[in-house]
Amino acid sequence: MQFFIDTANIDDIREAFSWGIIDGVTTNPSLIAREGGDFIQRIADICEIVEGPVSAETVSQDAEGMIREGRLLAKISEHIVVKVPLTTEGLKATKVLSGEGIDCNVTLCFQPMQALIAAKAGAAYISPFLGRLDDISTDGVGLIEQIVQIYSNYPELNTKVLSASIRHPMHLTQVALAGSHVATIPYGVLKKLVNHPLTDSGNARFLKDWESVPDNNITAQVERWLAARDS
Ligand code: G3P
Numbered sequence: 106m107q108f109f110i111d112t113a114n115i116d117d118i119r120e121a122f123s124w125g126i127i128d129g130v131t132t133n134p135s136l137i138a139r140e141g142g143d144f145i146q147r148i149a150d151i152c153e154i155v156e157g158p159v160s161a162e163t164v165s166q167d168a169e170g171m172i173r174e175g176r177l178l179a180k181i182s183e184h185i186v187v188k189v190p191l192t193t194e195g196l197k198a199t200k201v202l203s204g205e206g207i208d209c210n211v212t213l214c215f216q217p218m219q220a221l222i223a224a225k226a227g228a229a230y231i232s233p234f235l236g237r238l239d240d241i242s243t244d245g246v247g248l249i250e251q252i253v254q255i256y257s258n259y260p261e262l263n264t265k266v267l268s269a270s271i272r273h274p275m276h277l278t279q280v281a282l283a284g285s286h287v288a289t290i291p292y293g294v295l296k297k298l299v300n301h302p303l304t305d306s307g308n309a310r311f312l313k314d315w316e317s318v319p320d321n322n323i324t325a326q327v328e329r330w331l332a333a334r335d336s
Pocket of ligand 1: 111131133234237271
């Protein structure tokens with residue numbers, strides 16, 4: 106499963122990318138508004154850091170406007186994926202932009218047929234929002250399972266399932282088990298993926314035991330050993 110980071114915060118993107126686990130980035134108008142500053146420069150900077158798919162969302166509500174914005178956004182970098190909402194206008198824009206070779210991420214998907222029609226329109230990614238479904242007592246992970254199943258029934262569809270609105274590590278385990286191609290993850294959830302109390306206590310025990318080893322400076326020991334071997 107590919108990991109995208111779901112933020113427009115440059116510091117968080119840079120840090121998470123340095124861990125070697127980030128394949129792309131998703132942004133949306135809310136995330137951009139949270140950061141402030143020059144939106145376009147921010148998108149360009151993100152593309153330089155990640156060198157993978159970076160979703161940038163259009164804000165026009167008519168297809169003509171989405172297509173105009175999408176074409177311009179795509180000029181920023183070869184990595185731009187144009188994000189459009191799952192509306193009839195968004196479908197029209199997806200058909201035109203994907204026909205021009207511009208990848209589209211169709212967002213705000215909440216039921217399986219929306220995912221199927223987005224794929225038929227040529228979406229490169231579909232973004233089902235599982236956390237927001239869970240918020241209203243609906244089965245978000247179940248939606249991911251259904252979309253993955255439907256897409257696999259029709260191998261001619263090339264749309265990737267991009268699980269979005271991820272709220273906690275269990276969501277990731279569940280969508281990975283469901284076969285989601287991608288998950289886009291807030292930085293706070295990414296940090297939680299690393300942590301386990303047994304990792305911390307195990308590491309502390311190794312360090313304590315190591316203190317009882319005489320002459321326990323690894324760097325000095327190895328350098329001495331290498332010098333002796335190579336002399
Ligand atoms: O990528 C979509 C995601 O940002 C939505 O997440 O937490 O606002 O439901 P959330």
